[in-house]
Amino acid sequence: xxxxxxxxxxxxxxxxxxxxxxxxxxxxxxxxxxxxxxxxxxxxxxxxxxxxxxxxxxxxxxxxxxxxxxxxxxxxxxxxxxxxxxxxxxxxxxxxxxxxxxxxxxxxxxxxxxxxxxxxxxxxxxxxxxxxxxxxxxxxxxxxxxxxxxxxxxxxxxxxxxxxxxxxxxxxxxxxxxxxxxxxxxxxxxxxxxxxxxxxxxxxxxxxxxxxxxxxxxxxxxxxxxxxxxxxxxxxxxxxxxxxxxxxxxxxxxxxxxxxxxxxxxxxxxxxxxxxxxxxxxxxxxxxxxxxxxxxxxxxxxxxxxxxxxxxxxxxxxxxxxxxxxxxxxxxxxxxxxxxxxxxxxxxxxxxxxxxxxxxxxxxxxxxxxxxxxxxxxxx
Amino acid sequence: xxxxxxxxxxxxxxxxxxxxxxxxxxxxxxxxxxxxxxxxxxxxxxxxxxxxxxxxxxxxxxxxxxxxxxxxxxxxxxxxxxxxxxxxxxxxxxxxxxxxxxxxxxxxxxxxxxxxxxxxxxxxxxxxxxxxxxxxxxxxxxxxxxxxxxxxxxxxxxxxxxxxxxxxxxxxxxxxxxxxxxxxxxxxxxxxxxxxxxxxxxxxxxxxxxxxxxxxxxxxxxxxxxxxxxxxxxxxxxxxxxxxxxxxxxxxxxxxxxxxxxxxxxxxxxxxxxxxxxxxxxxxxxxxxxxxxxxxxxxxxxxxxxxxxxxxxxxxxxxxxxxxxxxxxxxxxxxxxxxxxxxxxxxxxxxxxxxxxxxxxxxxxxxxxxxxxxxxxxxxxxxxxxxxxxxxxxxxxx
Ligand SMILES: Cc1cc2nc3c(=O)[nH]c(=O)nc-3n(C[C@H](O)[C@H](O)[C@H](O)COP(=O)(O)OP(=O)(O)OC[C@H]3O[C@@H](n4cnc5c(N)ncnc54)[C@H](O)[C@@H]3O)c2cc1C
Numbered sequence: 001x002x003x004x005x006x007x008x009x010x011x012x013x014x015x016x017x018x019x020x021x022x023x024x025x026x027x028x029x030x031x032x033x034x035x036x037x038x039x040x041x042x043x044x045x046x047x048x049x050x051x052x053x054x055x056x057x058x059x060x061x062x063x064x065x066x067x068x069x070x071x072x073x074x075x076x077x078x079x080x081x082x083x084x085x086x087x088x089x090x091x092x093x094x095x096x097x098x099x100x101x102x103x104x105x106x107x108x109x110x111x112x113x114x115x116x117x118x119x120x121x122x123x124x125x126x127x128x129x130x131x132x133x134x135x136x137x138x139x140x141x142x143x144x145x146x147x148x149x150x151x152x153x154x155x156x157x158x159x160x161x162x163x164x165x166x167x168x169x170x171x172x173x174x175x176x177x178x179x180x181x182x183x184x185x186x187x188x189x190x191x192x193x194x195x196x197x198x199x200x201x202x203x204x205x206x207x208x209x210x211x212x213x214x215x216x217x218x219x220x221x222x223x224x225x226x227x228x229x230x231x232x233x234x235x236x237x238x239x240x241x242x243x244x245x246x247x248x249x250x251x252x253x254x255x256x257x258x259x260x261x262x263x264x265x266x267x268x269x270x271x272x273x274x275x276x277x278x279x280x281x282x283x284x285x286x287x288x289x290x291x292x293x294x295x296x297x298x299x300x301x302x303x304x305x306x307x308x309x310x311x312x313x314x315x316x317x318x319x320x321x322x323x324x325x326x327x328x329x330x331x332x333x334x335x336x337x338x339x340x341x342x343x344x345x346x347x348x349x350x351x352x353x354x355x356x357x358x359x360x361x362x363x364x365x366x367x368x369x370x371x372x373x374x375x376x377x378x379x380x
Numbered sequence: 381x382x383x384x385x386x387x388x389x390x391x392x393x394x395x396x397x398x399x400x401x402x403x404x405x406x407x408x409x410x411x412x413x414x415x416x417x418x419x420x421x422x423x424x425x426x427x428x429x430x431x432x433x434x435x436x437x438x439x440x441x442x443x444x445x446x447x448x449x450x451x452x453x454x455x456x457x458x459x460x461x462x463x464x465x466x467x468x469x470x471x472x473x474x475x476x477x478x479x480x481x482x483x484x485x486x487x488x489x490x491x492x493x494x495x496x497x498x499x500x501x502x503x504x505x506x507x508x509x510x511x512x513x514x515x516x517x518x519x520x521x522x523x524x525x526x527x528x529x530x531x532x533x534x535x536x537x538x539x540x541x542x543x544x545x546x547x548x549x550x551x552x553x554x555x556x557x558x559x560x561x562x563x564x565x566x567x568x569x570x571x572x573x574x575x576x577x578x579x580x581x582x583x584x585x586x587x588x589x590x591x592x593x594x595x596x597x598x599x600x601x602x603x604x605x606x607x608x609x610x611x612x613x614x615x616x617x618x619x620x621x622x623x624x625x626x627x628x629x630x631x632x633x634x635x636x637x638x639x640x641x642x643x644x645x646x647x648x649x650x651x652x653x654x655x656x657x658x659x660x661x662x663x664x665x666x667x668x669x670x671x672x673x674x675x676x677x678x679x680x681x682x683x684x685x686x687x688x689x690x691x692x693x694x695x696x697x698x699x700x701x702x703x704x705x706x707x708x709x710x711x712x713x714x715x716x717x718x719x720x721x722x723x724x725x726x727x728x729x730x731x732x733x734x735x736x737x738x739x740x741x742x743x744x745x746x747x748x749x750x751x752x753x754x755x756x757x758x759x760x761x762x763x764x765x766x767x768x769x770x771x772x773x774x775x776x777x778x
Contacts (some may be wrong), residue, residue, distance in 0.1 A: 003688050003693075086414060222486075266776065266777065273777070277777045282767065282772070285770060286769040287766070288772045290706040290709065293703045297682055299690075319681055374674045374678055375670050376673040380663065380673065
């Protein structure tokens with residue numbers, strides 16, 4: 001594994017960076033929020049991202065993808081993360097799309113992936129529940145046999161992009177107790193299925209998320225994704241890969257909020273000098289910088305491990321997610337403090353990063369949860 | 381690549397045929413390692429033979445040019461050599477400031493005569509070097525140093541005091557910073573000069589540390605006559621040379637602590653934990669300690685990945701990136717945290733100074749911890765490193 005960008009990746013980073021600066025400033029996110037935009041992101045831009053090959057970047061060419069890897073995807077997501085682009089990469093490309101790619105039948109893949117890679121079809125993964133916190137396997141939603149199919153009953157929370165998805169991958173328990181890893185099954189359910197109710201939620205970062213109620217939703221046997229009762233492993237794999245993408249996004253956002261802070265330190269004058277000349281702030285800035293460098297190494301390593309199918313992949317996922325969570329929260333907290341009063345205003349962008357940091361930190365397990373997992377994987 | 385593999389095969393065969401069996405398993409760290417020099421003692425004569433065999437092949441300084449006693453190897457070949465030594469569990473044949481600090485500096489700044497005189501002796505382990513930078517009044521503010529060097533014909537006459545000179549009592553030569561122009565701006569009146577510790581007027585006095593050992597000394601210089609030809613680079617250009625050497629020093633410190641943090645030399649946490657702590661169903665029962673261990677292990681992993689990233693970037697032909705600026709601060713703090721956690725694991729057994737009730741390993745752990753507190757001071761304190769990052773890397777104003 002080489003922890004360095006290839007020439008193609010350098011080029012991709014530049015293209016993505018230029019594109020983001022031109023098309024996706026933070027003001028766009030602000031506008032989506034202030035206008036209560038029902039879509040929550042930009043469909044035309046999503047289409048453009050698909051045309052640039054980014055939406056399908058990790059999907060095989062036979063489904064209209066680019067057949068590239070996570071190391072490439074990470075470059076794109078880092079660039080998009082810099083300005084908090086809210087497009088549905090996590091929900092559609094990484095969670096829903098990957099679940100179908102890894103676990104889906106031929107028919108499911110053919111039906112969904114080409115449309116997805118084109119920037120048309122959207123997916124979501126309905127996994128989290130009121131009591132699950134970060135535990136992927138704590139699932140109370142039931143799937144009861146019903147004729148040749150199943151009936152789904154339960155409640156999901158904070159499902160990313162559920163309100164815009166064409167279909168949801170619902171994690172439900174077909175057997176076993178509420179905390180068992182075994183007995184989980186994934187179902188592909190159209191959003192307009194009878195008995196399925198989506199209620200948008202507003203979180204601090206104003207990205208799409210929704211409550212999903214399943215009141216006896218009927219699905220056929222062909223809705224099962226992967227093997228019945230063995231969805232746990234699939235879910236873990238898909239969420240781990242999605243975590244790689246999230247980490248790349250977080251790295252971009254962290255780098256940007258830190259760059260903004262540095263700029264402010266050099267330009268804000270107090271006591272007749274730039275505040276960046278005060279050693280108390282210099283040292284804190286240098287410490288944030290160190291954390292970002294370490295996070296970058298972890299992200300590069302985990303993305304390459306995902307591509308190579310490294311045995312160490314799970315540990316690296318936890319390493320990267322813990323680091324990116326801590327680094328993002330630190331950089332955002334420090335940014336607000338170093339901006340002083342204006343850092344608390346809605347007018348400045350810093351607050352957007354602070355809020356996104358908290359949401360991203362809690363998505364797919366926070367730092368403490370991943371340290372615990374790292375310890376477990378390390379045998380202690 | 382094929383060449384590299386045949387090189388590996390050669391090294392492997394050579395090691396199998398030549399490496400003394402009695403050295404297998406030695407780590408070659410600070411305490412056990414062979415520092416060489418006139419005063420070196422060899423309780424195990426194989427250590428000396430190992431040095432001579434390696435020196436003859438240029439393996440003590442693999443990357444230096446052959447004409448100065450080095451091996452003339454590429455960076456990749458050097459890496460292979462190191463891997464093969466590790467694989468055979470052999471210690472490096474020689475360690476010390478000659479190889480890591482003054483040698484690379486002379487290669488950059490020395491004149492031909494200086495290189496010819498000093499480098500081969502370093503490679504053969506004949507001369508052990510010490511570093512005369514710090515003074516009682518000039519630590520972090522190194523450029524404020526006061527030791528004077530006054531020209532007298534073809535000699536400089538040195539007067540002053542150095543402090544914290546590591547291993548000065550065991551060393552043969554010193555590279556030293558002296559003030560040659562008291563009227564210039566402080567950085568611009570400094571010269572970098574080399575002298576033999578046996579020159580009349582040089583005396584050293586060991587200083588006892590909190591760990592009980594005396595690895596460093598005060599060095600007193602009274603009318604010490606040093607030939608002008610021993611000035612490295614130009615007179616009054618010593619600050620440039622000094623900074624270049626510090627970069628080598630910090631790389632070395634960061635490397636050492638990075639590999640220690642990665643579990644390089646010492647036993648891992650888990651093994652230690654199994655000796656002292658309760659496990660329930662394969663999990664460490666003390667949850668807070670488990671998290672502290674995980675934190676340090678994860679920090680160490682991220683740190684090692686960062687050093688790898690710097691190496692990979694260099695290999696790919698990129699200029700050194702900003703990441704390398706963090707190695708000294710982060711690597712040393714990490715080493716301290718690692719030892720703090722180990723102390724917590726050993727609990728009351730980590731409190732021994734000597735004698736009954738504590739075994740060798742426990743006493744060694746305690747001394748290592750005490751020693752580690754110096755890591756964030758030596759070679760430029762963490763605060764000074766953070767100043768450098770803020771200024772050079774982040775571009776924050778003075
Ligand atoms: C184990 C060990 C081995 C050593 N070996 C050698 C050797 O072989 N040769 C040699 O020449 N020297 C050696 N040193 C000396 C070492 O380089 C100095 O100790 C170091 O540079 C700090 O100087 P000082 O001790 O005078 O501390 P000071 O400079 O007095 O620092 C005291 C405190 O003030 C802080 N401080 C100082 N200036 C600033 C600033 N501008 N901003 C913020 N904080 C600041 C420091 O960070 C530190 O916390 C060694 C030291 C140790 C501990």
